[in-house]
Amino acid sequence: MGGRLDRKTLEEMKGRLERRLAELTKSLGKHDKLTSEPLPSDWEEASSIKPEMDVVESLERGEAKEIRMIRDALERMKEGTYGICAGCGNGIPVERLMARPDSELCVSCKEIRERKGR
Ligand SMILES: [Zn+2]
Numbered sequence: 001m002g003g004r005l006d007r008k009t010l011e012e013m014k015g016r017l018e019r020r021l022a023e024l025t026k027s028l029g030k031h032d033k034l035t036s037e038p039l040p041s042d043w044e045e046a047s048s049i050k051p052e053m054d055v056v057e058s059l060e061r062g063e064a065k066e067i068r069m070i071r072d073a074l075e076r077m078k079e080g081t082y083g084i085c086a087g088c089g090n091g092i093p094v095e096r097l098m099a100r101p102d103s104e105l106c107v108s109c110k111e112i113r114e115r116k117g118r
Pocket residue numbers: 085086087088089090105106107108109110
């Protein structure tokens with residue numbers, strides 16, 4: 001068995017996620033000419049207004065997506081569901097969480113989802 005998350009590991013994950021979140025938020029803020037909001041909720045609308053910002057925007061979209069995933073992960077930590085696969089309800093191996101702290105799916109569910117195509 002690949003061990004359940006213990007509190008110490010969970011705290012460490014939380015620290016890593018929070019640092020990564022801070023980094024991403026700062027990085028998004030760098031191209032702040034686009035918008036005064038650090039994380040606009042409606043990118044579609046923003047892109048229709050500023051089509052010339054496509055490149056920056058797609059970069060930010062990736063960052064914004066990661067921010068959302070990290071926030072979700074932190075939320076799951078609060079709820080106590082962190083480390084549990086959202087697909088099958090089994091525990092996600094600690095090794096996988098170490099590699100991708102924002103994982104919400106175990107490897108097999110992720111593969112299934114990827115095969116279906118996002
Ligand atoms: Zn699963």
